[in-house]
Amino acid sequence: MAEIEKFAAENEIPVQNAQLLNTALTHTSYANEHKNEVIHDNERLEFLGDAILDLVIGEYLFLRFPSWPEGELTRAKASVVCKPSCAECATKFHVGDYMRLGRGEEMSGGRTRISILGDAFEAVIGAIYLDNNYEVASRFILGHMKKFLDLIDQGDYDHDYKSDLQEMVQKHGDVNISYVVTKDEGPAHDKTIWMEIHINGKVMGESVGKNKKEAAQRAAKEAIRRIQLGETV
Template sequence: MSHAEARRKERLLEVRRFVEENELPIKNYGLLNIALTHTSYANEHKNEVIHDNERLEFLGDAVLDLVVGEYLFLRFPTWPEGELTRAKASAVCKPACAECAAKFQVGRYMLLGRGEEMSGGRTRVSILGDAFEAVIGAIYLDNNYEVAARFILGHLKKYLDLIDEGNYDHDYKSDLQELVQKHGDVSIRYEVTHDEGPDHDKTIWMHILINGKDFGSGIGKNKKEAAQRAAKEAIKRIQSGERV
């Protein structure tokens, strides 16, 4: 047995261990190995026939979009297209995918080039997020849509629950702007009233003023988060009948 053949056999045993440890619904270890192979590794081994995970990532991204889009469409039958789009974006974003990948130790089993390895590629959001999508692609090809959907919805449960609760990356500032435009020329101003804590762990208090009138406040770890929560509070007050 050549050195390359021995290495391939050892690698497939690693992938099998990865599958068993995480109870992944896939039997094609060769396909999963491709999902865990970064382009930097393939580029460093051009003398061998090695496929990177970019094509599987492309497929997995499409399956992920469809599964989450279908879930939201059925779960929230009265939501307009814009609301569904924003909710879906919060669940399928790269940080969410990377967190899912990290939970079942995808980074530990990735094949990376030396440069990516040295620069912390095993924990990089973009690499982990892409690998999660590639794993989805592999599971879909090795099984069917239903199996892939169960895998996706199970791993994204945290983010789907946040959408259920209304606590996701919703652009309440834009929604508020659209809402108050019905009242003509309206001034909206966000003001930081105070903050607490060190720079690396600060809490911000933000008030929102509409035509100079206090319409609520929001608290967050940064100005963007606090402003979004203040806008959400203002929308609630306007929708409950408070006049602008």
């Protein structure tokens, strides 16, 4: 709990019940390795946090852009409410350093995995909401998502990231880019697609989307971010 209190203090998160944050930072792999103990993973809090995140960003866009039609609002919201954005926010306040992971996840790089960080960010939102109220959760979300909301203000949120990536990497000669579906779940009308992007055989991005097109765009966006940060292909 001392670590949780440190995490909360560093990130100015109001805490009444530290156990909620502890649960938000507990991955299912850790709970599975400690079945002899009463340990709850963060999946339920992630579910709640995802709904609150969707509402807060939807409300913000609805009020910020009163003349926009539904389709434009939907595209803008999708650019913010996605795993890469959530994972980037989580990275900035060092969620990975405080996660409780199983040994397998720890050794396979779980502390920097987009899906784990993105889910944890949503779980932290759920914990903040339950521990405080909607207004506190909303301030937390809008503060951490400011970068992505500013991009919407600038009109820079609906790019074809696949084309941008192709143009970026081909400056260095022939490059092989492939988009690989690693998992899909759900019925045909409500699929969730997990995807990796491979550049010259190296995994340069992973993403989650409601269809292959959405997942591919998000994977390409993540690959662009990594390349801009100096990662080589």
